[in-house]
Amino acid sequence: MTNSLVIYNTLTRTKEKFEPLNPPFVGMYVCGPTVYSDVHLGNCRTFVSFDLINRYLLHLGYKVRYVRNITDAGHLEGDRDEGDDKFSKKARLEQLEPMEIVQRYTIGFHDVMRLFNTLPPSIEPTATGHIAEQIEMVKQIIDNGFAYEREGTVYFDVEKYSQGNNYTILTNRNLEELLANTRDLGGQDEKKGRLDFALWIKAKPEHIMRWPSPWGWGFPGWHIECSAMSSKYLGDVFDIHGGGMDLAATHHTNEIAQSQACNHTSPAKYWMHTNMLTVNGARMSKSAGNGFLPHELFTGSHPLLQKGYSPMTVRFFMLQAHYRSTLDFSNEALEASDKGFKRLMNAIDLLDKLKPSATSNVQVGDLKQACYDAMNDDFNSPVVIAQLFEAARIINGVYDGKAQATQEDIEALKSLMDDFVYDVLGLKVEKAETDDIGKIMEFIIQLRSEAKANKDYLTSDKIRNGLQDLGIQLKDSKEGTTWTKA
RNA sequence: GGUCGGAUGGCCGAGUGGCUAGGCAGAGGUCUGCAAAACCUCGUACAGCGGUUCGAAUCCGCUUCCGACCUCCA
Numbered sequence: 001m002t003n004s005l006v007i008y009n010t011l012t013r014t015k016e017k018f019e020p021l022n023p024p025f026v027g028m029y030v031c032g033p034t035v036y037s038d039v040h041l042g043n044c045r046t047f048v049s050f051d052l053i054n055r056y057l058l059h060l061g062y063k064v065r066y067v068r069n070i071t072d073a074g075h076l077e078g079d080r081d082e083g084d085d086k087f088s089k090k091a092r093l094e095q096l097e098p099m100e101i102v103q104r105y106t107i108g109f110h111d112v113m114r115l116f117n118t119l120p121p122s123i124e125p126t127a128t129g130h131i132a133e134q135i136e137m138v139k140q141i142i143d144n145g146f147a148y149e150r151e152g153t154v155y156f157d158v159e160k161y162s163q164g165n166n167y168t169i170l171t172n173r174n175l176e177e178l179l180a181n182t183r184d185l186g187g188q189d190e191k192k193g194r195l196d197f198a199l200w201i202k203a204k205p206e207h208i209m210r211w212p213s214p215w216g217w218g219f220p221g222w223h224i225e226c227s228a229m230s231s232k233y234l235g236d237v238f239d240i241h242g243g244g245m246d247l248a249a250t251h252h253t254n255e256i257a258q259s260q261a262c263n264h265t266s267p268a269k270y271w272m273h274t275n276m277l278t279v280n281g282a283r284m285s286k287s288a289g290n291g292f293l294p295h296e297l298f299t300g301s302h303p304l305l306q307k308g309y310s311p312m313t314v315r316f317f318m319l320q321a322h323y324r325s326t327l328d329f330s331n332e333a334l335e336a337s338d339k340g341f342k343r344l345m346n347a348i349d350l351l352d353k354l355k356p357s358a359t360s361n362v363q364v365g366d367l368k369q370a371c372y373d374a375m376n377d378d379f380n381s382p383v384v385i386a387q388l389f390e391a392a393r394i395i396n397g398v399y400d401g402k403a404q405a406t407q408e409d410i411e412a413l414k415s416l417m418d419d420f421v422y423d424v425l426g427l428k429v430e431k432a433e434t435d436d437i438g439k440i441m442e443f444i445i446q447l448r449s450e451a452k453a454n455k456d457y458l459t460s461d462k463i464r465n466g467l468q469d470l471g472i473q474l475k476d477s478k479e480g481t482t483w484t485k486a
Numbered sequence: 487g488g489u490c491g492g493a494u495g496g497c498c499g500a501g502u503g504g505c506u507a508g509g510c511a512g513a514g515g516u517c518u519g520c521a522a523a524a525c526c527u528c529g530u531a532c533a534g535c536g537g538u539u540c541g542a543a544u545c546c547g548c549u550u551c552c553g554a555c556c557u558c559c560a
Contacts, residue, residue: 013490033560046560076558086558171555173489178556222558244560249489274560275491281552285559320509321499326492326553333498336510343509346523374500382500386508396524400517403525457519464521475523484523 005060005376007240008324010170010248010271015378020239021269026062027238028054029230029268031247032124034071035105036086039112040291041314041329042277042284046244048315049274049323051118051426053242056375058119059424067233068121070109072102073128073209074201074220085219088209098209102128112294115311117426123233127225131211134220134228137262138199138213146261150190152202152216158195161257167195170256170271171249197254199224223254230267231259241268246283248273274323279304281328292329309334312430316341319381319425340389345429346484347392348417350399353479357404362394364405364412371420384420391416445474445481 005018020026030050033039050068057064075086087098094101113120127134138154141147147156158167159179168175179194198221203210210217230238236259243252252271259267276283279290292302300308309317317337321327367387374383391413397403398410405413421427444463451459464474467483475482 031560034558039560043560049560168489171489173556177488245491245554246559249555250557276554276560278553283554283559287559291559317498324491325499328498330498332496332510336498338510340509343523380500382509383507386500389508393525400524402516452519455519461520468522473522476518476521477523478517482523 006378007270007272008378009269010273013172016270018270020062021237024061024063026057026064026240027234028057028064028066028240028242029226029234029238030066030068030121030241031226031243031251032068032070032121033105033109034075034086035102035109036075036090037105037286038293039105039109040284040286040293041297042291043244044112044116044294044314045277045318045327046274047113047118048116048318050242050272051116052319052323052381052424053240053272053379054119055426056379056424059419065123065234066119066121067123067125067230069226069229070102070106070124070126071222071225072099072106072126074225075222076201084207085209088207091208099128102126115294115298116315117312117428119426125229125233127220127229128209130225130229130232131220133232134224135200135211135213137224137228137231137258138220140262141199141258144261144264146257147199148192149215152218153190153198154200154215155191155196156199156254156257156261157192158197158257159193161261165257165260167257168253170253173249197221197223199258223251224258226251227255227258227262227267230255231263236263236265236267238268240270240272242272242274245273245275275326277318278326278328280330284329304331305334306331309338310430312427313338313341316344316385316425316427319427320385322378322380322382324378341427342484344385344388344392344421345427347395348421350395351410351414351417354395354398354405354410356407356410358406360404360406360409362398362403362405362409364391364394364409364416367391368412368416368419371416371424375424381425384425388417388420441472441483445483448474449481 006015007018008014009016030047033043047068054064054066073085073087076084087101090101091098138147141156142149142154146161147154161167162175168178200213200215200218200220202216202218207219209219211219230241241252241255248271256266259265278284279292282288282290284291294311296302297305297314298308298311300306313334317334318327320337367390370387371384374380374387394403394405395413398405444467448460448463451457451463467474471485473484475484
């Protein structure tokens with residue numbers, strides 16, 4: 001197990017050596033989706049980023065318990081601690097049960113995650129499945145003096161909490177200024193302080209999603225589910241808590257406060273935040289209307305797209321940027337990733353066809369270590385990919401007979417690709433129906449070879465051009481003709 | 487307004503106080519019946535202005551621009 005992994009910790013705003021609390025076990029909690037609508041590509045990026053992190057930790061030999069929640073209750077539609085949660089509203093709009101909404105989009109989310117080849121979490125708890133735990137936690141926070149009830153709604157007392165704790169530890173904001181600058185929106189709030197947030201919310205008479213509690217019928221606030229479920233499955237203190245950067249200021253800040261107020265300890269040792277996917281420099285989001293749905297991308301049906309891109313192309317595109325950088329989404333960038341990804345996978349295909357030499361004039365020894373160095377430096381996948389392209393260049397050169405590699409070199413290249421392309425980066429071959437087509441293509445290539453042998457280039461070119469139009473590209477070489485799908 | 491983060495060659499994107507990732511696009515070449523692919527070579531980029539330094543794109547300051555968060559969002 002390599003022990004030189006360094007992780008950027010939002011808490012300290014520095015890179016820190018990764019030292020699990022109880023090695024070889026690692027507890028990681030990632031805030032999952034709110035399943036009241038389709039996940040868009042920006043959401044996917046976060047989960048692909050954490051998939052990379054999960055995969056690398058596993059690759060290093062850690063026993064990871066990866067918990068990622070499904071938010072299926074309590075996430076309010078408005079910007080105040082009142083009104084409907086998102087599920088109730090959506091259910092009313094579509095004349096469905098809230099749980100039908102939840103079911104539909106949970107399945108959709110899982111389908112998309114599978115297409116992106118992400119490993120499923122170890123535990124995927126739902127908010128509605130943990131109402132009792134959340135109520136218990138709220139009770140404890142009240143008992144500890146950090147929350148109060150008003151008319152059936154329980155609020156977290158930020159001012160009280162901040163007397164002995166650093167409420168803004170995660171984002172380093174000035175609490176006094178926050179209090180002064182917080183917009184005065186509602187007016188009719190029952191809250192004592194402007195920053196106070198709801199732990200438990202009283203249900204209105206028409207509200208369908210409701211549970212009994214010591215404070216009457218209601219439903220949990222959004223933040224409390226993560227605190228309750230992370231402590232249930234990972235303990236009061238665990239290794240990594242992650243999520244999108246947009247969650248840091250509010251959701252995660254409140255999570256820390258809740259856990260501290262309940263358990264007298266900060267929940268996670270390392271806080272990791274992934275950056276946003278942008279479109280023309282602006283964050284992709286549901287409310288901005290610039291969200292891409294995964295299937296629009298795969299099929300190319302979005303008006304901003306010229307063509308569709310496969311899930312692995314998109315995954316590769318995401319991994320070509322560091323998880324803490326914004327990534328700008330465009331046709332051109334996707335096109336570049338598409339071609340690059342095919343080049344890389346094509347080189348891997350050639351690995352089995354390489355002929356070993358007695359001597360070597362290629363350098364493959366350092367590539368793997370360079371990949372580990374890159375991943376150990378806060379999961380720097382773009383640098384890993386650069387190394388893999390170096391490997392691809394070597395493979396192509398050897399295949400062309402322009403360079404010599406020993407059997408040992410070839411084995412090293414195979415091992416490199418297995419470990420990093422498949423295992424760590426989580427990429428996979430996307431070949432459909434190759435078996436059938438393969439035999440047909442063999443036959444067609446045979447026909448064309450005969451035409452070529454007869455110098456009947458009219459026929460051979462006709463075959464090649466015809467296939468080209470169908471999206472199949474022929475490549476002639478000394479060893480014969482190969483084909484790829486464009 | 488506050489907090490934080492950015493500005494890298496045609497595009498996307500790493501990185502670093504001196505050895506100047508990578509992909510895509512472009513130019514030239516090798517190979518080839520011709521293509522395609524592949525390989526080789528090439529463009530010497532780091533917002534602007536000052537400063538520190540033997541040396542900065544990398545550190546510091548200022549300026550301009552952009553973004554995120556502060557209000558639901560991964």
